Amino acid sequence: MSVNQYVPDNKESKYADSARAFRQNVAKDLADEQLRSNFHGAMNYLMDKRKASFPSSDELETLRQQCKLIKQRALVKLPLLLEQLENKLHENGIQVHWAETINDANEIIAQIIESKNGKNIVKGKSMVSEETALNDYLQARNMEILESDMGEYIVQLAKEHPSHIIMPAIHQNKKQVADLFAEHVKGFEYTTDVDTLIGEGRRILRDKFSRADVGITGVNFAVAETGTICLVENEGNGQMSSAVPDLHIAITGIEKVVEFLEDIPPLLSLLTRSATGQAITTYFNMITKPRKSDEKDGPEEVHLVLLDNGRSQAFADEELRQTLQCIRCGACMNHCPVYTRIGGHAYGTVYPGPIGKIISPHQLGIEATKDLPTASSLCGACGEVCPVKIPIPQILQRLRVESVKKPTGSPKELKGTGANRKTTEALTWQVWSFIHRHPNIYAVSMWFATRLRALVPNKLGAWTRVRSAPKPAAKTLHERIKLRTEEAS
Amino acid sequence: MSYKFEEQSKSARNAILAKLKAQVAGADYEKLPEEPTFEYAKQSREQLLENFVSLLKSNHAEVLPIKEEEIGAVVVKQLQKRKIDSLLYNPNAQYANALASSFGASSTELTLLPFDFNVNENKLNYFNDIPASITSSRWAIAETGTIVLWPTPDEPRTMSLVPPVHFVIADADTLHSNFASLVEQQNWKAQMPTNVLLISGPSKTADIQQTLAFGAHGPKELIVLLLNSQ
Numbered sequence: 001m002s003v004n005q006y007v008p009d010n011k012e013s014k015y016a017d018s019a020r021a022f023r024q025n026v027a028k029d030l031a032d033e034q035l036r037s038n039f040h041g042a043m044n045y046l047m048d049k050r051k052a053s054f055p056s057s058d059e060l061e062t063l064r065q066q067c068k069l070i071k072q073r074a075l076v077k078l079p080l081l082l083e084q085l086e087n088k089l090h091e092n093g094i095q096v097h098w099a100e101t102i103n104d105a106n107e108i109i110a111q112i113i114e115s116k117n118g119k120n121i122v123k124g125k126s127m128v129s130e131e132t133a134l135n136d137y138l139q140a141r142n143m144e145i146l147e148s149d150m151g152e153y154i155v156q157l158a159k160e161h162p163s164h165i166i167m168p169a170i171h172q173n174k175k176q177v178a179d180l181f182a183e184h185v186k187g188f189e190y191t192t193d194v195d196t197l198i199g200e201g202r203r204i205l206r207d208k209f210s211r212a213d214v215g216i217t218g219v220n221f222a223v224a225e226t227g228t229i230c231l232v233e234n235e236g237n238g239q240m241s242s243a244v245p246d247l248h249i250a251i252t253g254i255e256k257v258v259e260f261l262e263d264i265p266p267l268l269s270l271l272t273r274s275a276t277g278q279a280i281t282t283y284f285n286m287i288t289k290p291r292k293s294d295e296k297d298g299p300e301e302v303h304l305v306l307l308d309n310g311r312s313q314a315f316a317d318e319e320l321r322q323t324l325q326c327i328r329c330g331a332c333m334n335h336c337p338v339y340t341r342i343g344g345h346a347y348g349t350v351y352p353g354p355i356g357k358i359i360s361p362h363q364l365g366i367e368a369t370k371d372l373p374t375a376s377s378l379c380g381a382c383g384e385v386c387p388v389k390i391p392i393p394q395i396l397q398r399l400r401v402e403s404v405k406k407p408t409g410s411p412k413e414l415k416g417t418g419a420n421r422k423t424t425e426a427l428t429w430q431v432w433s434f435i436h437r438h439p440n441i442y443a444v445s446m447w448f449a450t451r452l453r454a455l456v457p458n459k460l461g462a463w464t465r466v467r468s469a470p471k472p473a474a475k476t477l478h479e480r481i482k483l484r485t486e487e488a489s
Numbered sequence: 490m491s492y493k494f495e496e497q498s499k500s501a502r503n504a505i506l507a508k509l510k511a512q513v514a515g516a517d518y519e520k521l522p523e524e525p526t527f528e529y530a531k532q533s534r535e536q537l538l539e540n541f542v543s544l545l546k547s548n549h550a551e552v553l554p555i556k557e558e559e560i561g562a563v564v565v566k567q568l569q570k571r572k573i574d575s576l577l578y579n580p581n582a583q584y585a586n587a588l589a590s591s592f593g594a595s596s597t598e599l600t601l602l603p604f605d606f607n608v609n610e611n612k613l614n615y616f617n618d619i620p621a622s623i624t625s626s627r628w629a630i631a632e633t634g635t636i637v638l639w640p641t642p643d644e645p646r647t648m649s650l651v652p653p654v655h656f657v658i659a660d661a662d663t664l665h666s667n668f669a670s671l672v673e674q675q676n677w678k679a680q681m682p683t684n685v686l687l688i689s690g691p692s693k694t695a696d697i698q699q700t701l702a703f704g705a706h707g708p709k710e711l712i713v714l715l716l717n718s719q
Contacts, residue, residue, distance in 0.1 A: 006500040099497075210615070
């Protein structure tokens, strides 16, 4: 097969369907009081922690500006940095693979594992592997893959997916976790004591780590200058997955690369403080090489899979490119009034909350995600807390425009442009715009609107489902002012 | 080695890079905006040390300021306190002899286990039968209460991860004010080893209802033996 004949596997992500069900999901999850209470408590906790970790607003604002520019520099040099990263990693002995679509990434990983005859796979936390639905893919190939982050492990037991990018099981309380353990863990003596629950998880997962032959992790930062993969974590499962098995496969989006090693400290500081209010996480793990011949541990082979999956589409537009600055701290969700109320699953996408609303249209297309950008009051909290200053509210408005635009078929157009366009709505606004540009017609139409106000229907679609129908006033504002001026004189 | 994914990957590489390059063609890298850095107030050695110790403690590490000649005795005492009878160590370490003589003089039976095995071949034993380890460290960071491990063939990376109790020797003379200054002053970019680890406490998680629990996967206890701090 020649290189040119290769066609990416474009099969739609399972998340496209769940994102299409957004409205139904919202109605269901809003009605779940337990869920709302779990999220409410968790979001308050995370907001307070973040706030306490930034005592100086001068420092915070300087760091935000610095990190925004670090990421923007990395993006404007992205193709060069990716090549540099690849060269450096090769020099270091780490193998690099590229995938345009989620299924291509999965296939690459499956083939690497098969080439080493891997049987027992443990996975550290990786949102990109959620994006590709890697677990489903490998299970369909008869491979056993176990999530090892405590939150991810719980979510896997419950056959769910993460509801928060940093705290995957945030939608569950300890009783719900205890119930899950009672159902799935042999010999578990029922308790809601968190230390005991974590102890159980530790026992089970350490046994798995000691037997695993493949470890899969995500990547928080990839450093082009030195060819270094960085992992940020508190539990140690990322280290377990990357240092104990003979084969380590890391998967990441192409936007995670930064230019210099010295770019890392400010980014790390903002990431951990924005995410959980920690000055630093328990572990920061920098991997530069596979195990050398004189070393006694570490994987013999290390692979890095670089995934596009819509990122190059976001990259092609200077405004939308800012989406790729994201360092995945989750602060935007923690501060979002919508996320706090509907929870992470309602979005139906891998990445929930404000950042999810602006990433997912590139991954799943505007058609599947057309409702997401509209589920925002544009309060601006997400943009204010974003450590790399992504103008999320502005991008939400942009995506609203893209979703109702008339598609032109241009190759630069976003996938699914115009998916939310409705003929009557488009026509209404055309008429509105015409009337407002022509004063005489405006005057006449206002005269009719006020005099015929009794004819406005009581039912106006979605508007009147939860509101009463608007009635025009008896006289226009112009008329009333005119009257008052006459009376006064 | 010839797998389908090699072709696939090459083709994807070219497609992705071509798309990205088309967007930034002609970008002038000389004209990028200047990136600000925050100037932190200079702190005295005492302040830095105090911050370092208090952060480690608040992250549930135990910090024991000691003199170098006390290492052996302190470790023995801490092990006895925890009823631990063996310790994984690096026999080529500077402190190895001191440990050996203290262990020899111990009132209870204590065994020093040299790290002389290949992890691949001894995983079950490593995970289940080794209760504690001791390693050195290379630097420390005051701003975040962090200890930097630079694993070597003598002190492999999992030594600080797999045993449930980890003793680490930190030297106050290697304390840097923050991570940025450490990376820059010690010129990390020219000497990155297989693996670098920044450790700031015992393993922990808050994944169940935001309740902090220690010993998620790695050490339940981190005991820092802090030299030259008095």
